[in-house]
Amino acid sequence: MRILLCGCQGRMGHAVEAAAKGDAVIAAGVDAVSGERAFPVYAKPADCREAVDVIIDFSHPNALADELAYAVENSLPAVICTTGLSAEQIATLQDAAKHIPVFFSGNMSLGIGLLCALTKKAAAVLGEDFDIEILEMHHNQKLDAPSGTALMLANAAKEGVDYEPEYVYARHDRRQKRDKKEIGISAIRGGNIIGEHQVIFAGADEVINLTHRAQSRSLFATGALRAAKFLIGKDAGLYNMEDLMDF
Numbered sequence: 001m002r003i004l005l006c007g008c009q010g011r012m013g014h015a016v017e018a019a020a021k022g023d024a025v026i027a028a029g030v031d032a033v034s035g036e037r038a039f040p041v042y043a044k045p046a047d048c049r050e051a052v053d054v055i056i057d058f059s060h061p062n063a064l065a066d067e068l069a070y071a072v073e074n075s076l077p078a079v080i081c082t083t084g085l086s087a088e089q090i091a092t093l094q095d096a097a098k099h100i101p102v103f104f105s106g107n108m109s110l111g112i113g114l115l116c117a118l119t120k121k122a123a124a125v126l127g128e129d130f131d132i133e134i135l136e137m138h139h140n141q142k143l144d145a146p147s148g149t150a151l152m153l154a155n156a157a158k159e160g161v162d163y164e165p166e167y168v169y170a171r172h173d174r175r176q177k178r179d180k181k182e183i184g185i186s187a188i189r190g191g192n193i194i195g196e197h198q199v200i201f202a203g204a205d206e207v208i209n210l211t212h213r214a215q216s217r218s219l220f221a222t223g224a225l226r227a228a229k230f231l232i233g234k235d236a237g238l239y240n241m242e243d244l245m246d247f
């Protein structure tokens with residue numbers, strides 16, 4: 001599997017290179033920052049001269065349009081892991097998925113895929129009597145908040161409940177009691193925290209807390225490589241962790 005690695009100079013770019021072994025090889029990289037690596041690094045995908053089978057992206061939302069245009073033009077599957085995409089950028093991604101297979105997940109960890117499934121189940125079982133709050137923690141270099149994963153978890157809870165929840169991101173500007181149909185989403189940034197997500201179901205007599213703690217970036221890299229392998233040869237369409245885990 002020959003990979004074009006977008007965002008190759010970043011933290012996750014290095015983690016993907018370290019995790020790639022066996023039949024996975026980084027054929028070329030793309031990054032706004034140049035610099036010597038074991039593979040050629042280009043400023044934009046269209047400059048790439050190496051033959052590749054798949055794109056893996058851990059870069060920046062601004063890089064997405066060029067990457068997807070290149071993927072469509074060259075009929076390449078694309079694994080998009082960058083978070084913090086705007087509605088317009090998600091629409092671009094959905095358009096590309098009409099022509100090529102696109103894998104998109106705000107969190108490439110299998111454990112988080114499982115946490116989403118558990119969250120949906122817990123929300124369905126516990127119902128309206130339990131308040132749902134999501135708390136996420138990340139390192140102090142993260143650009144977007146709340147994390148893409150916190151939103152995935154909120155969406156999983158939304159699928160479980162039988163009411164239309166309102167996502168509430170901050171309470172400092174509110175002077176009112178919590179509504180039963182809220183899902184609270186809070187973010188903390190500090191130090192070197194790789195990523196922690198908690199889904200809290202708070203009832204009158206008991207509290208249930210589902211927690212996932214990422215202990216290394218390599219789990220996201222391994223997940224992205226698995227997704228890349230899964231995507232090669234698939235029909236055009238938008239795929240996610242549920243398709244990969246098949247639950």
Ligand SMILES: NC(=O)c1ccc[n+]([C@@H]2O[C@H](COP(=O)([O-])OP(=O)(O)OC[C@H]3O[C@@H](n4cnc5c(N)ncnc54)[C@H](O)[C@@H]3O)[C@@H](O)[C@H]2O)c1
Binds near residue numbers: 057082
């Ligand atoms: N889906 C997941 O599981 C997952 C896990 C970790 C990180 N992420 C996301 O992946 C992205 C990268 O994370 P990171 O921690 O490696 O960040 P980082 O800042 O360390 O690396 C980002 C890289 O992208 C490059 N870049 C920025 N703008 C660019 C552009 N327009 N064109 C080409 N390259 C550009 C930067 O130079 C940098 O090398 C973030 O959006 C992060 O939230 C997703």
